[in-house]
Amino acid sequence: xxxxxxxxxxxxxxxxxxxxxxxxxxxxxxxxxxxxxxxxxxxxxxxxxxxxxxxxxxxxxxxxxxxxxx
Numbered sequence: 001x002x003x004x005x006x007x008x009x010x011x012x013x014x015x016x017x018x019x020x021x022x023x024x025x026x027x028x029x030x031x032x033x034x035x036x037x038x039x040x041x042x043x044x045x046x047x048x049x050x051x052x053x054x055x056x057x058x059x060x061x062x063x064x065x066x067x068x069x070x
Contacts (some may be wrong), residue, residue, distance in 0.1 A: 026059070 023040040042059035058061040
């Protein structure tokens with residue numbers, strides 16, 4: 001699905017609505033080809049052209065890895 005009317009700015013909710021325990025599905029127009037793509041918490045990868053945004057551009061920090069019990 002391609003759209004040129006979508007901006008490259010992610011749709012965001014106010015902070016009180018954005019505070020969720022689980023990742024939020026967000027949508028954006030691909031910065032390279034304009035295809036509407038979905039991502040988790042502002043992290044995107046376009047299957048149409050291969051564009052990905054920098055992981056630091058997400059809406060919240062990535063969770064830390066859990067240590068394995070040995």
